[in-house]
Amino acid sequence: MTLENWQEQLRRGGLEFAVLLTLTGSPRYGFEIIRHLEESTDLVVNEGTVYPLLSRLAGQGVLLTEWVADEGPHPRKYYRLTRSGRERLETMMQHWETFAGKINALAREARGGAR
Amino acid sequence: MKLSQAGEARVRGYLFVLHRSLASFMPTDTARDSIREVESHIRERVAQVDGVVDEKAALEKILAHLGTPMKVAQAYAAEITFDEAVATGRPLPVFRALWMASTTVRGFFVAMALLVGYALGAGLIAVAALKPIFPQNVGLILRDGIPVALGAMFPLPPGSEAAGGYGLILVCLLLGAAALMVTHRMARAFVAWWRTRLKGPTEE
Numbered sequence: 001m002t003l004e005n006w007q008e009q010l011r012r013g014g015l016e017f018a019v020l021l022t023l024t025g026s027p028r029y030g031f032e033i034i035r036h037l038e039e040s041t042d043l044v045v046n047e048g049t050v051y052p053l054l055s056r057l058a059g060q061g062v063l064l065t066e067w068v069a070d071e072g073p074h075p076r077k078y079y080r081l082t083r084s085g086r087e088r089l090e091t092m093m094q095h096w097e098t099f100a101g102k103i104n105a106l107a108r109e110a111r112g113g114a115r
Numbered sequence: 116m117k118l119s120q121a122g123e124a125r126v127r128g129y130l131f132v133l134h135r136s137l138a139s140f141m142p143t144d145t146a147r148d149s150i151r152e153v154e155s156h157i158r159e160r161v162a163q164v165d166g167v168v169d170e171k172a173a174l175e176k177i178l179a180h181l182g183t184p185m186k187v188a189q190a191y192a193a194e195i196t197f198d199e200a201v202a203t204g205r206p207l208p209v210f211r212a213l214w215m216a217s218t219t220v221r222g223f224f225v226a227m228a229l230l231v232g233y234a235l236g237a238g239l240i241a242v243a244a245l246k247p248i249f250p251q252n253v254g255l256i257l258r259d260g261i262p263v264a265l266g267a268m269f270p271l272p273p274g275s276e277a278a279g280g281y282g283l284i285l286v287c288l289l290l291g292a293a294a295l296m297v298t299h300r301m302a303r304a305f306v307a308w309w310r311t312r313l314k315g316p317t318e319e
Contacts, residue, residue, distance in 0.1 A: 030152055031159040048182030051152055052194035055145075059195065067151075074158045075151065 015043050016053060017096065020081065020089045023063065027080035030054060054079055062088055116164035122174050129178055130154055136188030140196055140215055149191065156181065197310035204303050212306045225305055232298030239291030242266055243284045254279035 015037075022028060022036050030051055037044045044050060057063045062085035069075040081089065118126065130150055137146040160177040181187065192215055199205075200212035213229065216222035245253045245267055254277035256264040263275075271277065 029155075031156050034156075046182045046186065046190075047156065047180055048153075048187035049190045051149065051156070052187070052191040055149060055191065056194040056198055072159075073162065074155050076155055077148075077152045 011043050011045070014041075015050070016057070017089075017092050018043050019050070019053060019057070020062070020085065020092065023079055023081050023085075024089065027066070027078040029068075029076035029078045031076070033079065057085070061085075116161050116168060116170065116173060118161060118174070119170060122161075122170050125171075125174055125178075126154070126157055129157075129184055133184035133187055136184055137191060140192055140211070153181070153187065193310050197306060200306045201303070201310055204299075206299070209299070209302050209306055212309070213302060216306070216309050222309065229298055229302050229305070232294060232301070236291045236293075236295030236298060238266065239287045239294060241291075243287035243291060246279075246281065246284050246287070250277070250281075252277055254283055 018037055018041055019033060022033050028036065033054070034044055034047050034050050037050070054063065058065050058079070061082055063079045064082050066078045066080075067075050068078055130153065133153060134146060134150045137149055141149070157177060160180075161174070164173050164177075182190070196208065196215060197212050200208040213222075213226045217226035242253055242265065249267060249269075252269055252271060253267040254265075255262055256266065256268055256271070256275055257278050258272065258275045262278075268275070268277070
């Protein structure tokens with residue numbers, strides 16, 4: 001696997017988690033989610049991949065959607081976490097913390113050994 | 116930035132192609148909803164462009180960042196159809212995903228091979244089901260003592276006979292179930308691989 005492929009796998013795996021994290025506060029519409037992700041991560045390479053992901057999460061009952069027509073010059077589709085979405089996010093956060101902790105420990109050990 | 120007529124036509128063209136792609140595998144309402152959302156995204160991006168700019172270049176940049184209609188449709192397919200097939204493994208979503216994959220050359224040949232596997236399994240089970248009903252016509256068909264087929268013939272040609280007793284039922288049931296299980300396993304593996312390929316590197 002090339003370095004680019006590895007980075008791509010990481011990005012792909014992280015996108016769903018990042019989208020759910022973005023929605024922990026108030027509801028956001030698709031473009032707002034993308035803008036937030038672009039400002040705080042480099043996970044969004046093609047914007048067109050975020051909407052299918054949102055669509056799937058909504059289909060799985062992780063997100064609730066609502067079209068708001070009178071807010072901007074055009075209708076916006078808002079997303080918010082459902083109860084099961086919050087539970088899923090909580091589980092994902094626990095897994096992530098454990099996973100990242102172990103990998104960071106390995107990286108620290110490797111750095112220490114390299115010196 | 117306010118779009119000119121040419122800009123509006125470009126956006127409508129993009130959405131038209133995307134809608135056609137999505138409608139080929141999505142329920143109409145879902146496809147329409149997705150198009151509405153993608154349009155909303157494009158208009159948000161267009162509204163963000165300030166000052167006097169080259170409209171064509173700015174719009175092309177927005178659409179390129181979104182991805183070609185085909186790429187966006189593939190992303191929807193990967194997330195919805197293929198995800199359901201991989202996650203559930205249920206025959207219907209797997210068949211739907213195979214049908215979509217069969218629109219490419221490689222997908223077509225793999226789908227054909229899998230179809231043969233499914234047909235073989237279903238055929239063997241059909242033989243097992245028909246044997247008790249038509250014992251004289253179903254079984255290992257022998258012509259002049261030489262096996263020529265396994266299945267059913269109505270009527271049997273002169274000089275032919277259906278060999279194999281009721282033990283054939285058990286053999287066909289086991290072989291048929293095994294063929295179906297192995298084929299379906301391979302279909303799921305293929306769909307999972309295809310899904311990874313569809314979601315593949317997002318860089319243009």
